[in-house]
Amino acid sequence: MSSFKGIAPDFIDSKYEGGIKVFLESTEDVRIFSDHWFSHYQDKISFESAEDGSNKGGGGCNAVLRKVKEAENQQLTAYGIVDRDKLLGDDDKQDIFWETDDVKFHASSPYGQNIHVLRRWEMENYLLKPEAFRAELQCRSSNPPEISTGTLLNHEDDLIKLTAFSTVLAKKSISAPDEGFGRAYSGESLHTALNNYLSSSKITLESSEFSKDINQISAFTNNEENPDMRWDKLSRILDGKRALYKFCSIFHREYKLGGFQFVNEVKGCLANRIASKRELLDEELCTTIERFAESR
Incomplete structure (x- = not known):
């Protein structure tokens, strides 16, 4: 034995x-x-x-x-x-x-x-499929909004900014806020919220460090114009958890769809949608x- x-x-x-x-x-x-x-x-x-x-x-x-x-x-x-x-x-x-x-x-x-x-950045990135979001919305609403790749790309600037926020904090070993931080903000209000968090660290989104990381993140799209290809390329390098929180907040707050405030539950639902359509699972x-x- x-x-x-x-x-x-x-x-x-x-x-x-x-x-x-x-x-x-x-x-x-x-x-x-x-x-x-x-x-x-x-x-x-x-x-x-x-x-x-x-x-x-x-x-x-x-x-x-x-x-x-x-x-x-x-x-x-x-x-x-x-x-x-x-x-x-x-x-x-x-x-x-x-x-x-x-x-x-x-x-x-x-x-x-x-x-x-x-x-891709982490496991959540593999859930960020417009088809999976669309199937989940159709299940939760009798009159769901039409979700396309373009819908996700409408938030590209905010997502890139949130990701650069994460990369700079990680490289400087600065404590990061919770994963849902910034999800309810967009545009200038998001910019202000991120700068307010950074104020104690004496760095800002206007610093050369942020500009460099924003440019490096943007480079992943390689000037791709096809929406599906652009999202596939960009979503490799996005902070996946922050992106998922952002979309769940949008669906819950702007589209009045229940359940999307429970992000951990949504993860399992999206994983199921992808499992039911195997072509959505990354090769x-x-x-x-x-x-x-x-x-x-």
């Missing part, structure tokens, strides 16, 4: 079953991957959260790296998926964060072959999970 002596408790079942663990940053990510999108891989892959509850040292992303390293040290098969924004916290990897070419981005493998860095995720499964 094989001995489990020296095997960490988290990996005993993998040693016994010969299965593959894929560590994700949070229990919410696990719920979306395991319950909504990739349940058909449950005989090959066990999706598990790397959260330890402490939220120290960078949170789930660092825990994912640690868990995969522990598995490698014990000759076990494990992979990890981390958000793109993890790269912002590593000074020597920030250039990779700003890489607009997806092929070059993935070829960089900044944390090794067993760690997949999402090409990047499908290819990555297939690669992990075939490594067994």
Whole structure:
């Protein structure tokens, strides 16, 4: 009988079953991957959260790296998926964060072959599909507003500004406000709200740091004029949580649609809409999970 002596408790079942663990940053990510999108891989892959509850040292992303390293040290098969924004916290990897070419981005493998860095900012970005929003609105209203890619792009300037707000704070290690901060503001009122928050840090949206990041974010659209392609490119680099809060606020406040104030509930609903129309699920995720499964 094989001995489990020296095997960490988290990996005993993998040693016994010969299965593959894929560590994700949070229990919410696990719920979306395991319950909504990739349940058909449950005989090959066990999706598990790397959260330890402490939220120290960078949170789930660092825990994912640690868990995969522990598995490698014990000759076990494990992979990890981390958000793109993890790269912002590593000074020597920030250039990779700003890489607009997806092929070059993935070829960089900044944390090794067993760690997949999402090409979009974080998991919420994969939910920002106009078709998914439209299907959810149709379910919640007898006379829903017509939602198109153009509807989302109408808020492009605000979303870019919110994202630059996040990137500058992250690079300067300044504490960020809650994810819903700024969701009810737009245009000049959003500009004022962000500057008010930054006032204690003695930086403003007019600073060269913000201008630089706004230009780098805008570069992801590459002057694309086709709305669908423009949104697909831009949504790679947006702060996904802030964008989702922004849209949920718009649907709830401006369109008077109930339920959109409960953002965590909306995440599950959008994940379901995407699962029901598999073509909405990013090919990047499908290819990555297939690669992990075939490594067994």
